[in-house]
Amino acid sequence: MAVMQAAFDPLYGEAWTRSQVENALLLGGCRTLLIDQHGAEPAESAPAAGFALLRATLDEEELLLFAIAPRWRRRGLGARLLARALASAAEAGITRMLLEMRRGNEAEHLYRAAGFEPIGLRPNYYRTAKGDRLDAITFERRLD
Template sequence: MTYVPHHITELTAAGMVQHLDDLCRVLIDSVADGAAISFMAPVSTHDAERFWLNDVRTALDDGSRHLFGAFVDTRLVGTVQLVVGMPPNQQHRAEISKMVVHPHGRRRGLGTALMSEALTVAKRAGKTLITLDTRTGDVSEMLYRGLGFEEAGVIPDFAFDPDGKARHATTYMYRYL
């Protein structure tokens, strides 16, 4: 791993819009590179913008989600979301969603930094349990294990790979704070 100087920033809805081009680029390029983050390749700019502006911005506005960006200089190169809006019987937990680092920024400490910030904010919000899912065997699974996440179980044939050619299993993981 080659460390690169960076900073992590929590993005508001307005900040998200300010960095929309970079967010779309990270999403589009990551899916094109094989990232299993609920999108099929190729992702159009229109679909990426719709995801950020409709799905994510709405959740940021209502406070049910936090969005963090990893910046190298002034360029956003990675992102992770912390979902804190849970049902009434699950107020003690949060979920990690859409942990994505641009293919050119991987293996440089950005994913660890993004996750560390999300976990800090979750703890500050009074959350005691964090959950996530990831493609089984993906490099991200090793990242999460390194951050103290434990496997809860594996579901086979959970989703298609972004190229639509094969299905992959997903591993559900958790971590206490």
């Protein structure tokens, strides 16, 4: 939750509350991955530098949330965490990973470098705190 609060710009309203995360984790198929500032899995109760929240349905998995705390960015941690998410998904028999991103998010560089490709568009899907509308782009990464 510390990374969640630091990582998401309030303009876009993308951060989830603790109870939203807890409820998601109570549903079947949801999992989280954590990474520390050295690129390893943090020891229990040690601080995380980043996290991913994913939800699997049959052989598809959706990357619901993905973030690295601002102070640890541009060191390859995001790329490493994403690679770990993809590898563990493939191991679990997932055949495709999906994610939805607002148009213009810098994360697109990272997603494309990891092999994600755009497959869909929802025009004006998001609304910012200032009232502007932004498209949502769906990306897919095949794992089979």
